[in-house]
Amino acid sequence: MFNKKSLKTHPIIILFLLVPYFIFVTCSKKKLTGPEDTFKVRLEIALPKAASSPASNMSVKAIDNAVITVSAEGEPLFQEFSQNLVISDNTATGTLDVLKGQDRKFTVVLLSGGVTIFCGSRTIDILDDTFNLDFQFSKKCTDITVENLSDFTFAGAGEKITVTWTTSNTGAEPISEAFDDEVWLSTTPGAFNKDVLLGSFRHENGLDVDARLPVSMDVVLPVPLPGPAGTYSIFVENDGQGEVEESDETNNRILKDITLLGSGDLRVTLTWNTDSTDVDIHIFEPDGNHVFFADSIGTTAELDVDNTVGRGPENVFVGPGQALPGTFQIFIINHAAADDPPPVTEATIEITLFANTAQETKATFTRTLTDIDVTLGINVADVTFPGGIITETFGSRTISDMRVTLTWDTDYTDLDIRVTTPDGTTESATIFDNDGYGTESYVLGPGWADDGTYQIFVVSVSGGEFYEQGLNATIEVTIYEGTTMEATSTFDRTLFYMNEALGINVADVDFPAGTISETFGTRDNPGDLLVTLTWDTDSTNLDLVVRDPEMNGIGSTYDAFGFGPEEIFVSNALDGTYEIFVALDYIWLTTEATIKIDAFPGTPNKVSQTITRTISPEDSLFFPAMVSIGTVTFPDGIISETPNASALFKQGITPATIKKNSTPKFTNRNEGILTSRKKFGKRW
CATH class of the missing domain: 2.60.40.10 (Immunoglobulins)
Structure with a gap:
């Protein structure tokens, strides 16, 4: 008997065969009663002419192959259609109860005198109320x-x-x-x-x-x-x-x-156990060539597979008979991870020598990686040819395309490294020191330097307006650190006046040659806003104040003796309007104040406007008194002058609410994130 319960747990199937005879299957909407969800299926089988006569010798049976496979009795289950099969015009029609479902395998066998004449099967989804199928037959029922x-x-x-x-x-x-x-x-x-x-x-x-x-x-x-x-x-x-x-x-x-x-004299294959991470193989060849993702083909070694999405493999190989005599130094770098903090990663390094020969030798090493540091090479092994001797190595090495280090000799001061890259972007240091003496560093990891010129300069951003004895800074520039091409140059600069908008040139570095050239003079530090205040009388004190779109006051550099200048520099402006004021501290004589506003200073998009105000002693009778100068609206950098007015008392802007001069965020390409905002002090 036809077992519906068995068919519910094992697919029915109908598959394409080789000889072109056709079945059309139609399902009615009427369901059978019972717990199973079934269709009443009508089969219309187009028979070969030779098979349609005599009809009395023809039978059709449906076989569930899945049930055949798992039946405890080992016998196939089938449904005979002979008793209700109608043959007319070379078409045999009959009915079958079929369970709904996907991927039903249904096999139809045509028998004559107990001998298989044609067999056909097909896999279908029995889900719709009505469907038709083209069906082909073979002379064999094998699959x-x-x-x-x-x-x-x-x-x-x-x-x-x-x-x-x-x-x-x-x-x-x-x-x-x-x-x-x-x-x-x-x-x-x-x-x-x-x-x-x-x-x-x-x-x-x-x-x-x-x-x-x-x-x-x-x-x-x-x-x-x-x-x-x-x-x-x-x-x-x-x-x-x-x-x-x-x-x-x-x-x-x-x-x-x-x-x-690739394989041969040497194959180094790296795998690791975390996703969304990037661990890199680095190899120094005996002649000093550095083979890694940015320079994948060396003298004999080649990085042929580089995995950046997790788990590896990465592979470096030297072809058969090609290894240079001497030592190949192998190390790895934990280059990147999507998560912060990065996951603990177990790296496996398999070294194969003389692959597929009688001298084949293998060694496997593991390293545990925690922090992301693109300049920290984790030693693995040295391999020496021609003998093929593998020696495990330990510890680490520092490696980079360029490292700029800044130190200085004065406490409670802050100097910053700035680097303009070949594409014109100005970047800040990757390691900061805000309290004096240094050290600050800017680092390009191995393979990160773009072709072109990197311009290095220093800015002074806090610690008082004057350095009476001079502030002595030392800048050390190292290129191709940790390689045979490593070179270092050291430069000294003395600074006397704090001015974040003014960069002190140090050196240019050209890549890929790695040529270091000292530069002199000053430059505009690229930014979004620079406001400079000067006046024409001595023994007077004016202060420059800017209120940002978040209603925070930004104080200027400090000059209490007359003439100025006082300055406010914003490297990365917020969207919205910056309001500019002159605060009147003490004024003994009528003075002419000049306020120069630069939007996008130090860039090709620089826009400037100069505004003057005449200020008399009567304007400063009430403290704090403010004179409104103008506004600058970002992101477009639109400068607008405030109509000339006498001194105004501006509620909400007092020395207590004015933030110390600050440098907003710089994009840090080396870390791939924005560095924290650095706040620099004004002496009140």
């Missing part, structure tokens, strides 16, 4: 399928790997013919391209019904690789030569990806 292909990670050119899979006959009849399973390498990942035949397995005795044969075989990867190192696919195909006629030819292949690596 070879392949499954359980082994997983692959990575392997080197010429390496022997083991491939395993399972070949089955899921059809209703045994396979008597011999046939081959073929193992292929596809240079296109995810594609069944027959680029390199790796091997084949011969099934000499065919396969019985429901037979499942596990297969294992060793194959050797080609040397050289048929394309560049990277992702390939390995696939197994049943009956690749077409020796067996099947009811379904669409389920004979299975595929998995594999990463293929």
Whole structure:
């Protein structure tokens, strides 16, 4: 009897076959009573003319192949249609109760005198109320399928790997013919391209019904690789030569990806255990060449696989017979992570010497990585040729394209490094010191320097308006740190006046040559806003005040003796309006004040406007008295003058509410984040 409960737990199937005869299947909306959710399916089978007569010898049975596989009795379950099958005009029609569901495998067998004439099967989703199917028949009811292909990670050119899979006959009849399973390498990942035949397995005795044969075989990867190192696919195909006629030819292949690596005298392969992280191999060749992601081809070594998304592999290799005599120094760098703080990462480094030869040697090392530091190389091993001696190394090394270090000799002061990159962006230090003496540093990790000129200068941002004895600064510039090309130059500068808007030139560094050239004089420090106040009388004191869009007051540099200048510099302005005022401290004589406003100073987009105000002693009778000067609105940097007015008392702006002169955020390319806002003091 037809067992609906069994079919609910095991798919029914209908598959394409080879000879063009057709079935049309129609499902009515009426459901059968009972716990199962079923359709009443009507089969319309277009028969071959030879099979339609005599009708008395024709029968049709539906076989659930999944049930055949798992039945405790070992017997197939089927539904006979002979008793209600109607044959007319070479079409046989009948009905079948079919469970709703996806991927139902349904096989139809046409028998004459107990002998199979035609067999067909197809996989369908039985979900709709009505559907039609084109259906093709074969003279055989055999069906070879392949499954359980082994997983692959990575392997080197010429390496022997083991491939395993399972070949089955899921059809209703045994396979008597011999046939081959073929193992292929596809240079296109995810594609069944027959680029390199790796091997084949011969099934000499065919396969019985429901037979499942596990297969294992060793194959050797080609040397050289048929394309560049990277992702390939390995696939197994049943009956690749077409020796067996099947009811379904669409389920004979299975595929998995594999990463293929270069190999030879030396192969260094790096893997790690975290996602969204980037760990890098670095190797110094005996002649000093540095092989890594930014310079992947050395004298003999080559980085052929670079993984930046997590887990690896990364691979550096030296081809057969190509290793330079001397020592290859191997180390790794924990380059980047998506999470902050970064995860603890366990890195595994496998070193293979003389691969695929009688002298092949392997050694594996592990390193635990915690912090992200693009300049910190974690030592792994030295490999010395021609003998191929592997020696584990420990500790770390510092490596960078450029390191600029600033120190100075005065406490309670703050100097800053500024670097203008080849694309015109001005960047700040990566390590800060706000309290005096230094040290501040600006660092480009290995491979980070762009071709072109890096312009290095220093600005003084706090500590008083004058350095009466002079502030002595030392700037050390090192290029290609930790390599055979390392070079260092040291420069001294003496500063007497605090002016963040004015940069003191130090040096230019040209890459890729790494040429260091000293520069002199001063430069405008690129920013968004610079306001400068001067006046024409001695022994008077005017103060410059700016209120930002968040209603915070910003105080200026300090001159209490007359004439000025006083300045406010904003490197990265907030969107909105900045209001500019002159605060009247003490005024003995009528004075002419000049206020110069620069939007985007030190850049090609600089816009300037100069405004004058005449201020008399009567204007300063009440403290604090403010004279409104103008506004600057960002992001466009639009400057507007306030109509000339006498001194005004501005509620809400007092010395207590004025912030000390501050430098807003700089984009820090080395860390990939915005550095914290640095606040610099004004002497009140």
